[in-house]
Amino acid sequence: MKFRLLVIDPQRDFCDGPCAGSLAVPGAHADMVRLAALVNRLAPDIDRIQITLDSHQLYHVANPVWWIDADGNPPPPFTVISAAGVEAGQWRARNPESQGHALFYVRELARKGNYPLTVWPPHCLIGTPGHAVHPELMAALLGWAGRTASPLSFITKGGNPGTEHYSAFRAEVEDPGDPATGPNPAMLRFIEEADLVAIAGEAKSHCVRATVTDLADALAPGLLRKLVFLDDCSSPVPAFPGGPDFPAIGAQFVRDLAARGMQVVDSPDFTV
Numbered sequence: 001m002k003f004r005l006l007v008i009d010p011q012r013d014f015c016d017g018p019c020a021g022s023l024a025v026p027g028a029h030a031d032m033v034r035l036a037a038l039v040n041r042l043a044p045d046i047d048r049i050q051i052t053l054d055s056h057q058l059y060h061v062a063n064p065v066w067w068i069d070a071d072g073n074p075p076p077p078f079t080v081i082s083a084a085g086v087e088a089g090q091w092r093a094r095n096p097e098s099q100g101h102a103l104f105y106v107r108e109l110a111r112k113g114n115y116p117l118t119v120w121p122p123h124c125l126i127g128t129p130g131h132a133v134h135p136e137l138m139a140a141l142l143g144w145a146g147r148t149a150s151p152l153s154f155i156t157k158g159g160n161p162g163t164e165h166y167s168a169f170r171a172e173v174e175d176p177g178d179p180a181t182g183p184n185p186a187m188l189r190f191i192e193e194a195d196l197v198a199i200a201g202e203a204k205s206h207c208v209r210a211t212v213t214d215l216a217d218a219l220a221p222g223l224l225r226k227l228v229f230l231d232d233c234s235s236p237v238p239a240f241p242g243g244p245d246f247p248a249i250g251a252q253f254v255r256d257l258a259a260r261g262m263q264v265v266d267s268p269d270f271t272v
């Protein structure tokens, strides 16, 4: 029985409470404490652990520094920049050389039916404390690695400054010149070679939803029954003015995947 664990973006910048993350998701700290307890409880049974890490530079298309309005001011965090807003000149790239990409990017998001571009508070900047894994969870992960003499598999994503990368499997808009934005076959193999894969992480409405949906779309349909979503170890981004109803979208994602075969449990009820 190969039981594996996929943890999506369990980073301090997404955690509320003592982590005081820059993009704190309400409930994320408690999610990670529960997940740490599960890792400690089931450590002898876990075959491999894959952890995705949101990994940005400050100069990134979803950070305020990338954009300016008609007066030259950057957008505040949680501004939604639509294709119409860029076409009308309400928002433009601060670096004039990137204006072509600005227009291309927001139009591509609209064409694909993805979330419109949200300007986030800078988060998970490479080399900062906010990029690190939640401390209690990290202790549990290291405990597993030490106990089993096994490596943790880290997957970084979000390093391309021109696209958001909610899904760890592929970027919101793939860059043909950057293979890191394309599909990641290692994530598919991780599931295909397992008998059971428990999934948790942040945020339910964004990186968890996008990653699991992409993986489910790429896997043979019969394999979705291998997936077990730890529903009490993941929380959504709250709704904010001008943005979609993220909590409702996160809950709908879980129902949709359950209808396709994914199991959904709370962590205390989960046994291998």
Ligand SMILES: [Zn+2]
Binding pocket: 054, 055, 056, 123, 124, 158, 165
């Ligand atoms: Zn991000």
